[in-house]
Amino acid sequence: MELILQKNLPHQQRAVDAINKVFDGVEITKPRQFFENPIINLSDPNITQNINELQKSLPSEYRSSSPAEDVLNLDIKMETGTGKTYVYTKTIYELHKNYGFNKFIIAVPSLAIKAGTGQFLKDAYAKKHFTDVCGYGTEIEVGILESHKKKKGRFFFPSVVSDFVKGSTQNSKKIYVLLVNMQLLAVRKNGMLSRDDYDSGVEGFFRPFDALGATKPIVIIDEPHRFSRDQKAFKVILDELKPQSIIRFGATFPETSTGRGKNRITVKDYQNLLYDLNACESFNQNLIKGVAKEHFEPISKRQEKVRITSINSRSSVNFQHKKQDERTKTYTLQKDDSLSIISEAFEGITISGISASEVIFSNGITKSTGEELDVDIYMTSYQEQMMRLALERHFEIEKSNFCGRNFKIKTLALFFIDDIASYRETEDGKEPYLLKSFERLLKERIEIEISNLSGQEEEYKKYLEESLANISACHGGYFAQDNSDSDEDIAKEVDAILNGKKQLLSFKKPDGSYNTIRFLFSKWTLKEGWDNPNVFTIAKLRSSGSENSKLQEVGRGLRLPVDENGNRISNEEFQLNYIVDFTEADFAQRLIDQINGELPQASPLTKERIEEVAAKLGMTSEELFRDLYIKQYIDWERNIKTDARDAFFAEYPDFAVGLDSGKVKDRNRDRAKPVKIRKAAYNDIKELWERINQRYLLFYDKDLDVNMEDVVLSILEAENVFTDVTMTSSREIVKSDGSEMSILSESGVQYIISKIIPYNEFLKRIMQGTNIAITTLHQAVSRYTNKNGMIKPEHFNENTVSIIIQKFQEWKNENLQGRFHYAKSSTPVGSTALSFEDGSPRREITQGRIGTKLVEGTPSDKYLYDSYAYDSPLEKNNIMADIEKVVVYGKIPRSSIAIPTITGGMYSPDFMYIVKKRNGEKELNIVVETKDVENKNSLRGTEKANLECAKVFFDILSKNGYKIYFRDQLNNRQMAQVINEVLGE
Structure with a gap:
């Protein structure tokens, strides 16, 4: 398949036009050297006039233009998923067509983004789109700067720098673009671009930075929040590349602060912002997918979990204890330590053994590094239920995308995990527990889907049957350490995920067989720079910390999808399923708070809004407008004055909907000292x-006389010991009412958890958690079945073990007081x-x-x-x-x-x-x-x-x-x- 780009999409074209108009009527002279860009007269008053005119469509607080002294700064704000890479590529073509610029340097913050950008610029479908569809008739020659490699004891002048510099501005059919990542911009003594001891140079320059600066380039910065002005990389761009103009494209921009303490003011560092396509507008205009957050409620409402983070040389174990809305705590426990040190829910359970990669608990359970202990039902796999839910949501969408329209959409799901050993086999041969659970759940789910298909869905049935025949071919993983892995199969898998966007989006392989890979596992390495439009489900099986940007987290799944022919589908509403654990139950609220919090504080009041509030207050709209203006809350154009905003909302709370005060917060926490x-x-x-x-x-008193078999029988006969265990999910959809974001609650799913334990193992685990002899436990169970009937096999599970241990602890608390002593x-x-x-x-x-x-x-x-x-x-x-x-x-x-x-x-x-x-x-x-x-x-x-x-x-x-x-x-x-x-x- 080929991806088909669409031209002149209004939300993209407005950004391109805005940059073009900045140079309208500005004095731009011919280059003095063949390798230079045309020269911009940065003192031309038309620049400021054009910027001021463009900013009239922006909120008043964004309308600040800074003079172009040594460099012309321009900013374009576009939300993730709306096509920034396309927009700045088209901008390059437009600036060449209209003003003759043909030397551009694109600076990106990471290797992943560099790989994605380079792939887009070089791909045949993109070149064909801009040359033929858009009619530019011009070709971009891309040079990708890589780290220096020494050859036979000598360093050679970087060839991509040489080719970029030698490219002539006289050639109207060529645009020269140099793609560089942040790390290569460092000025070091032996740095690739800063050293001057090469045997050869280009056009008389032996220092690459000097050669690049001589071209008088235009620099484009992608992801500007990673290039703050006080960072070294940005200073190098200014001082060494000496660009005539810096154009920044991003969803997020860095912040600057003035003042201290309570007087500290933090604002976005916009420099001549020309276009603002924020998240709220992107959702409102259906330019990106909607978001539906879902999580499972803790069964006992204990919103906490414990994770094994590492094992220290078989001597101790590091745990991380996470409670909702509380700071994460860490603990280090040794053999024989009680887990009750972490949480009283683990009362009576101790660490009985520690190996190089596993922890053995006193109730017989073994857990590995990276695994979690669920506090409310000890040892029940919460992560497994999250995967089960992700698969259910995935197949709901996949079936609709495959069978519900005239064209098919390949549906992908992304799983973020903590530990690579849980997905890939390691050298010690330890079984990857997460992978095994996933493949079992996937097999079960596909079998259910096949059984529910009708005769008219034969093609989808074949797709599922081929998936079922080779479950391992349905999923793949990419992790940072894969870059140095020599395994050929892993290398192919990584290449398909990281670079094979079209391959992932295709239903068929070159040989005509079905391409079933659609479940991807990663450890946050698939973030900025990895852009696949057909991700419809993200399951966050790992915790990222509550301070991460929620928009960045869902960003991998916001893009509108493409069909099997590569066409972008924009005439429907699509939704991203985002599945988290209960410690992030407020994810949807945090997301809309972030989106609403980035709305301009001084947004103008509409006439309709003033009329609505005036009616509520028993006034005419003219009277209310006059009051607001006299009190200096708004100006003549109905813009809210930023410095009076809090006082305005305090006196007129009806206007405060959707705009929270204090949108910029210092969330740095005091570190433990x-x-x-x-x-x-x-x-x-x-x-x-x-x-x-x-x-x-x-020590217990010698005269303690208790028939333990009777005690166990009474526990077994207690209410809700042998019962089904259910988990219920809570689903929230991020919606827009046209001006702000809000949450719509929707019914979730309910699962019965059934993990049967063999009877002998069932008794052994209870024995290890209570010290009651196995023979005593067996006799009590036998008496129970004789009296109450056979126990269902599915009720011999981890939850029943946990309940029996807990009830025995309760019995001890009530019956052993005063019947012990200390020595x-x-x-x-x-x-x-x-x-x-x-x-x-x-x-x-x-x-x-x-x-x-x-x-x-x-x-x-x-x-x-x-x-x-x-x-x-x-x-x-x-x-x-x-x-x-x-x-x-x-x-x-x-x-x-x-x-x-x-x-x-x-x-x-x-x-x-x-x-x-x-x-x-x-x-x-x-x-x-x-x-x-x-x-x-x-x-x-x-x-x-x-x-x-x-x-x-x-x-x-x-x-x-x-x-x-x-x-x-x-x-x-x-x-x-x-x-x-x-x-x-």
């Missing part, structure tokens, strides 16, 4: 600290979170160990640390309260004290205090657990059990000769009250 431990304060609290860090073991271990204290092995204090501690939030100011000298770090408002109140009788106090570092509990985990309280008695003679030791809840009824079972265990533990310490008062503090009490109660005793 070390907090100093005050040596004097530590010395005052040292004895208490060392006592509570002593190791104790938990001191012979293990020495050793080093701690606050001290070294010899007992001397550490200098500092990581802030995250004592609190994720910071308060400005210096704490009282009584406080153990030099900074206010806290997690909850109640903790903040405790830290900042200066209580008279307190000698010293401090936040106990997270998970630093290991009190064993009946839940199977370890417990660590929150605060420690040294307090003087009322007569001032004796000091009291107080340890406090802080809970930001109203009363004890709000505590979960595990929390209550931990508190009860802590009371027993500190009673044992007191009986052993060191009196410690342990108290809990709920939200309705202040710390001073807690301390006074202890003093009263």
Whole structure:
């Protein structure tokens, strides 16, 4: 197939015309040298006049023209997917045709964009379009600058630079374009373009930068947000290439800031913006696909997940804990550590083994680096359900695109993943779990689709049958390390994905067989520069961080599709399915906030809008206009004045729809920093600290008599132990009402999760999570089936295992209180979170160990640390309260004290205090657990059990000769009250 470009699309032609008109009537003289561009008189007043005239169609805040002193700066803003590359290519042809310019340098930020741009400029279909269809009769000669390669001990002057410079401006049939990526623009001593020790040169120049600058080029910058003016690459363009004009084309532009603190103002760095095709207009005009975000709701509504990020030499495991709307936290756990350190949902589950690439948990589950543990249903594959949903959405669209019209559209889906080892086999032969799951799900889905086809869909059936016959041919991956891989099959796969756009869009191979590859896997390497119009589904199986541009993320799927003949389809509404996990449930809202936030703040009010608001306020439109003008909220042309915007919306909120105040936000987060431990304060609290860090073991009382088989039977007979597990998706469509973006909720899907576990493995996993003997478990299951009937095979699954383990923990919490005791271990204290092995204090501690939030100011000298770090408002109140009788106090570092509990985990309280008695003679030791809840009824079972265990533990310490008062503090009490109660005793 050949891609067919369309000429004179209005949204593209307006941008080309705008640049052309800047030079209308401007003095442009013939070049003095054959290798030069024509010379622009940058001081010609027509330039400013033309720019001012062009900017009349823009919002007032964009109407600023900067004089062209040494270089003429021009900006074109076009949203991703609307054809920037086409527009600047056509601009090159137009500027050559109308003004004789034929030396252009295109600067791009990355190799991927350079590859895509070079492919477009060189491709036969593009050349044919501009030469024949558009009638330019001129050919672009493209030189692509690559990194320097040394030959036989010598460096040769770059041939593409030589060819570019020698190209004559006298040749009306040739345009010379040099394509260069940002990295090659660096000025280094031995840099490719900056060195001057070549054996030969061009036109008397031995330094490539000097030769290029002598051509007086026009420089085109693609993706300008990657070329901010304070970056080295941009300065090199100005100082070394010495262009007459810099024309920037992008969806996003860099920002500049003035002022500090609250007075800081951040604005987009537009330089003579001529055309603004923003995201809102692109959606409104159906120039790009719409977006439908979808995610699965967590089954138990716990919106959190844990991922294994890396394994450290078989000794420890790094985890990442992500909660919605909270900062991601990292943990490092060792063998035998409890996962409850990360989340109480994992209470009772520990790490039982660590290999080079896997972690073995106490319930028998094994997970690899990159895999996720779903907190709400432990170990159920959330990612697998996301792939299942992506396939369902894909085949909905694919069937419509194949059978629902006179022409067929090849439908692609893109999966972003975390770890290449989950998709490709590694040298150690480990099975790629994500790939195996995907191929199984794809096979199941295709079989369902084939069974549902009618007799009139025979051709699509053949396409699916050929897909089913070779599942592995349906998908491919591209990752950065593929560039150095020597495997021939991988090289072909990468070439097809990265460079074979037409191949991916074709239904047939050259031999006439079906080309079934349409599911692509990548690790964010397919982003800017990789442009395939037929991506209809993106499944984000990895987290990118909440601060990424949402428009950049969906950008790979926004382009309007092309059919099997290469024709762009623009007379229909298409939609991109964007599937995320529950931690990005607000993705659609963030996307429309970004789109609406980029709308001009000083957009003019329409007459209709003024009439509408005036009627609501009981005024005439003339009266309302007069009031707004007198108060200096708007000018005569109804433009909102930027400096009065907030006051205007505060007094007239009816006008504020779709335009949020403070659209530019500083989202840089405070990074966790070390907090100093005050040596004097530590010395005052040292004895208490060392006592509570002593190791104790938990033992159950000898007279404990429990029939465990009866206990297990009662758990099995509890409600909702053996049930189907369902996951429901939430779908939101980004829509436009003509002036702003909004969200339309739509019904999602509901899946029953069924991952059957063999019966022996089922019992083994429960045993590992509860320490109940397998024979006991089997006898209880047998009694259950005799009494209640056979258990469905599909109910022997991971979810049932998790529920049984959880209910056993609940049983222990309720029934083992008061039936255990502690005994001191012979293990020495050793080093701690606050001290070294010899007992001397550490200098500092990581802030995250004592609190994720910071308060400005210096704490009282009584406080153990030099900074206010806290997690909850109640903790903040405790830290900042200066209580008279307190000698010293401090936040106990997270998970630093290991009190064993009946839940199977370890417990660590929150605060420690040294307090003087009322007569001032004796000091009291107080340890406090802080809970930001109203009363004890709000505590979960595990929390209550931990508190009860802590009371027993500190009673044992007191009986052993060191009196410690342990108290809990709920939200309705202040710390001073807690301390006074202890003093009263």
